[in-house]
Amino acid sequence: MKSPSLFGSYAMRGWLFLSAMLFTQFSVSLNAQQISHKRNFSKQDIVAWCIVPFDSKNRGPVERANMLNEIGITKLAYDWRDNNIPTFDQELDALKQHHILLQAFWLTSGVNPSGEKGVEEVFKFLARRKVKTQIWYLFFPPAGFDSLPQKQKLGIAVSAVSYIAKRADSLGCTVGLYNHEGWFGEPENELAIIEMLKMANVGIVYNFNHAQDQIERFPKFYPKLLPHLMAINLAGLKKGDQHIYPIGQGDSESGMIEIVWKSSYKGPIGIINENTHPDAEVGLKMNMSGLKAILESIGDKTAAASF
Structure with missing residues (x-):
């Protein structure tokens, strides 16, 4: 017969084991609930992208901010062109007045960004208005770049990116390398x-709208991108087709979106209007509708219900 103290010891161990099991089950259940509620795919987290030059209505800063308010989008990535430079201040003022976050600012350059007017205009504006935001940067290689050895290509690109990154860092801004076809x-x-x-x-x-040739490789390289991802812009994709489709009208974006949804990524999610519809408002609504259907299909009912 076991002594009372030994029996008590076994009872205590059993109680601790049962408690641990119950806690583990509770944690798993809680984590599952958190996964379905902590995603960054909800409407209030969506970023509007490619709605400045891709808009048949040619909305100005105030009209654009009003439109975003009306459809419930609270973040804008600003894809300006030279004709928009004089209205940088009006754009920022309109966004602030309509409680819309300037999520990112578009920027491009060649091999010598320090000598480019557009680059200087952007940094002067960001400094003057004390704007801290993401800079989505696209590097345009020089003629003959494709024939160069990889080491030389990297050296040329790194030199340009370094200049942009240092200027951005001095203002408290970050720089996101923007995939847009070609080597870069x-x-x-x-x-x-x-x-x-x-x-x-x-x-x-990372932009789905320029990923037509990367669909098959996406599951392999996405984990390598993850530690560096600042934003992801979604679009509809079809294998073997360079056209940009609305979200939900392709044959590949649903699987890619699910990979992102299941990962640890918690950053901005952009939807675009590049070639989606002449009217930016209609294009954004089409993409939100398609994203909602995909979210429902992968089980994020909470995010889907926000649209």
Whole structure:
């Protein structure tokens, strides 16, 4: 017969084991609930992108902010063109008045960004208005770039990105390398640039609308992008087709979105109007509708219900 003290010891161990099991089950259940409620795919977290030059109504700053308010989008990535430079201040003022966050500012350059007017205009504006935001940056390689050895390509690109990143860092801004076809649009090359730069304010903005040739590779390289991802812009994709479709009208974006949804990514999610519809408002609504259907199909009922 076991002594009372030994029996008590076994009873205590059993109680501790049962408690641990119950706590584990509770934690798993709680984590599952958190996964379905902590996603960044809800309407209030969506970023509008490609709605300035891609808009048949040619909305001005106030009209654009009003439109975003009306459809419930609270973040804008600003894809300006030269004709928009005089209205940078009006754009920011309108966004502030309508409680819309300036999530990002578009910027491009060639090999010598320090000598480009557009680059200087953007940095002067950001400094003057004390704007801290993401800079979505696209590098345009020079003629003959494709024939150069990889090491030389990296050196040229790193030099340009370094200038942009240092200027941005002095203002408290971050820089996202923007995939847009060609050498600079390949994730492996962007990762190599980041590795060479070793600057904390440089990351990646990944765009489905320029991923037509990367669909099959996406599950493989996405985990490598994840530590550096600053934003993801969604679009409809069809294998073997370079056209940009509304979200939900392709044959590949649903699976790619699910990969992102299941990952640890918690950053901005953009929807675009590049070639979606002449009217930016209609294009954004089409993409929100398509995203809602995909979210329902992958089980994020909470985010889907926000649209």
